[in-house]
Amino acid sequence: MLGVKDVARLLCVSEKTIYRWISKNDIPVYKLNEIYRFNKLELMEWATSKKLNVSYEIFDYNNNEPVNRISISDLVSAGGIYYHVSGKTKENVLRSIVNLMNIPDDIDRDYLFNSLMARENLGSTAIGEGVAIPHVRNPIVLHINRPVVSICFLDEPMDFNALDGKPVDTVFTILSNSIKVHLSILSKISFILHQENI
Numbered sequence: 001m002l003g004v005k006d007v008a009r010l011l012c013v014s015e016k017t018i019y020r021w022i023s024k025n026d027i028p029v030y031k032l033n034e035i036y037r038f039n040k041l042e043l044m045e046w047a048t049s050k051k052l053n054v055s056y057e058i059f060d061y062n063n064n065e066p067v068n069r070i071s072i073s074d075l076v077s078a079g080g081i082y083y084h085v086s087g088k089t090k091e092n093v094l095r096s097i098v099n100l101m102n103i104p105d106d107i108d109r110d111y112l113f114n115s116l117m118a119r120e121n122l123g124s125t126a127i128g129e130g131v132a133i134p135h136v137r138n139p140i141v142l143h144i145n146r147p148v149v150s151i152c153f154l155d156e157p158m159d160f161n162a163l164d165g166k167p168v169d170t171v172f173t174i175l176s177n178s179i180k181v182h183l184s185i186l187s188k189i190s191f192i193l194h195q196e197n198i
Helices: 004-011 015-023 040-049 072-079 090-100 109-122 179-193
Strands: 030-032 035-037 081-085 126-128 148-158 168-175
Touching: 004 015, 004 040, 040 126, 040 179, 072 148, 072 179, 081 090, 090 109, 090 148, 090 168, 168 179
Parallel strands: 081 148
Antiparallel strands: 030 035, 148 168
16 A cells, blocks of 8 residues: 555646545555555556546556566467457456456456456446456466457447546457556556557
8 A cells, every 4th residue: 555655656747636635536546554555556547537647656566477578469468469359348348358358267257257347336437538447356366378459349339437538439348467567567558559650
């Protein structure tokens, strides 16, 4: 868990700005014994949805996991790219995506679908400009050996409750084996989507 000073440094803003966001209920925060605390995963998701730049310090977990070697192209090659994904509702679309994804046989697809829906019910994973990044709430519960990213282009754009109100037509689905890896993947996708040519 992070404090206000940590979050201000990671988001490259002043502590005053953090307190302003807290007062407006605009940032995910917990109050423990009168002290504000922030969850790194929730903070990264929020910063991505707001298109904020995040310091790479957020990935400093002081362990030897080789996060910087993760290649989005390798992850997408493993997870797959799918066109004309059908579904009239968010549930239908996520079910279609789970059924299409290239994942190990020992992963229960019903459990994965329910995990994605549970995260979605906490708040939309649509980040705007027609893009959503659904993922499970706690990456470790899947016990996968290697992370994967699937890209799905929907048959018809649909409402994902995005902050900008735009319907979603492109879905990046992330499955990872740790929170650190998940944050790294999310950051890299966010960086790519900020490129004007993309």
